Amino acid sequence: MTPTSHDAPSALATDLYQLTMLQAYLREGMTAPAVFSLFFRSLPNCRNFALACGLDAVLAYLEGLRFDADALGWLANQRLFHDEFLRWLEGFRFRGDVFAMAEGTPVFPNEPLLEVVASLPEAQLVETLVLNRTHVQTVLASKAVRVVTAACGRQVVDFGMRRMHGTDAALEGARAFFVAGVAGTSNVLAAKLYGIPAVGTMAHSYIQAHDSELAAFQSFTALYPETTLLVDTYDTLTGLDHVIALARDLGSEFRVRGVRLDSGDLGALAKAARARLDGAGLERVEIFASGNLDEDRIAALVEGGAPIDAFGVGTRMGVSEDAPDLDLVYKLVDYAGQGRLKTSPRKELLPGRKQVFRLEKEGVATHDVLARADEKLPGRPLLEIVMANGQRLPAGCRTAAQARTRAAEEIPRLPGRVRGLEPAEPAYRVELSRALRAYAAQVRTRVAG
């Protein structure tokens, strides 16, 4: 059992070329140790940092990776694979080492989020899913950090499931949002698997199905006295009047926690709603806003003084609408003890296993140094070993809650311009260590030679 209940995906959830290359490596006897490094080359313009996330899902995948009879039977019918190779796959278990940044760590271009050290075929085989698992959570966590930042301490909850890209994204995403500081999720399965508070109000359909809005409010609060009532189905201010009427009717039995605004000018409606509620003595009824929200809209509402207590954020966070992907890659940087690189234009590589040192002054990060793995430099090293010989180590067993704590500790240590929503000027600095630069030059000479 993995500590956080990620299901192991099918071993066939991979790119075909992983299997064809694997068969070739085995045929050629190319089974020496390899190092693959997972990093991104640049950030989208609208991101100052990424939040590393998805490691637990990667480790669960590596632990659970098996080719079952069904998968092997199908592969046998493709006329691409020899029996000897299929027998090798049948016995395959991932037995490599993984070094990684803890989930919840802010990460910058060219810094490895993780490195896999294993025999070349093993390390190659896992590329597709190691990328896929890390990419989805890192992209979504990096978006959610911005939304949480914009909310300035007001609660943000995840309503994205219905329009996130599939069920797996909804699950991994809810977890990533939680790591990034989102307070709860409407996704029941994610709540169950990751211990995230489950949240929810009511849908317009509930109001519509009743003969009147007031009747709907009465029925729902009879069953759920502390619920949040959705007030915009027909007209928001009339909806508020119905909440007030219900409060008068119920007297001290009225325990409704909040009202939800889901359309129209949320800033103006929140002010009107606050005034109307306060005028009726309902100061403790909170205002919850939703409807096409993202960090920019939330920041505008907060700056405009909208008396909104919490935000429900769906699609725009759920698909990371302004930056739905990161150019995350998984690249061979060492094989058989020799550093490896590429020289394709704009796709250069730095050879060898690495370490990242984060330097701080008075508790605020000044810059990072990307170094060779064996260097001892000033600053905090961010990569640690999380799996050895295919077995998780304690550092590879952290929960979503622990990752959330990590993010909550690490993000405030970034410089203000990097934490903010505007493009950081200047961008956070990542230097290469002298030893890494010298090694890269040396390998480049060897490869060119």
Place this chain on the structure above:
Amino acid sequence: MTPTSHDAPSALATDLYQLTMLQAYLREGMTAPAVFSLFFRSLPNCRNFALACGLDAVLAYLEGLRFDADALGWLANQRLFHDEFLRWLEGFRFRGDVFAMAEGTPVFPNEPLLEVVASLPEAQLVETLVLNRTHVQTVLASKAVRVVTAACGRQVVDFGMRRMHGTDAALEGARAFFVAGVAGTSNVLAAKLYGIPAVGTMAHSYIQAHDSELAAFQSFTALYPETTLLVDTYDTLTGLDHVIALARDLGSEFRVRGVRLDSGDLGALAKAARARLDGAGLERVEIFASGNLDEDRIAALVEGGAPIDAFGVGTRMGVSEDAPDLDLVYKLVDYAGQGRLKTSPRKELLPGRKQVFRLEKEGVATHDVLARADEKLPGRPLLEIVMANGQRLPAGCRTAAQARTRAAEEIPRLPGRVRGLEPAEPAYRVELSRALRAYAAQVRTRVAG
């Protein structure tokens, strides 16, 4: 067994409020028939139509939906749900009817992609996943149609898995791309489940791990004589020289199908590569291009006369980068025989079950008419019954290949301006039938009264 092997997601893969509303409906005895309609209100600026996709996954979900002991036990611990309700969930099976457009049908704003007719609690419960399943495939198919259009008959293959949003998106997406006309996928599991041709070449790491590029080419072709060789790891034109050297060396044994360019100026490199290959008598070696491609880049390459035979398209198609979501909603339009609507600003609803008629002139669609379900109007009706009493009908059992055929027949019947990549001017017209307008007015009067 479902016809296309979609796994049934967990019953807890839903929004919390579906369960709380469901309990309320049952308590209130609100179990009369309801109609929910799934549609989008508008298209992103960069889409002229959407391609309906995901129905098979929806039907598989509805067929397989069960609350198992684990789910019920967890729910029981939430202190929200009564025993009577949990017993009801335990016996729950979806027994409703579904009307839908066939997968592969072009669809426009306000047109239902599908409608669910079931008792209110049943129809409400399934909202989240019906949306999620339809949304991911429709978004991704709608992007892929554009990529296929841009390629002007050249093959497009899906390389997106590593950066798509999770494993489910990679699977559903590969299927959606295939429906939209993409020729193959690198995703082995999708190939297996949906009968899509599996494709793949080789990675840079394979080249890097060998002592030289030529040695890597020799080893790979010895095992896979008809492969495609990746030539840009160090320098594209030198890589081509290595392919030519290999061809000289192997003589009539040389059966390499193509070369892959993955970086740099693909148009210029393709021309140089074609000249170099042709000069060496390798006219039949194809040129395959990849690397940050989307419909705009492909269109530019095709218009620029780049001699590229096929395109590998990854992330930008895989996340539908320019439009990663659609404002797809699932709305109550009828309950207990009465049309229902909302009047929230910009979120109005048309009441009642619907039909869409597509009108054509000389084989080209002129416009659609959105009508009440029981109307008989000119044009082809697009919604058909696909599930009755929870059981799939023949129209609900179509495969991905059949959906692909449907798309290949339907898309060419759209007007040229709508099929093209530029924003259609004017946009495709969707009219409301007289009867629907009258009915909407009548319901509006009732709800306001």
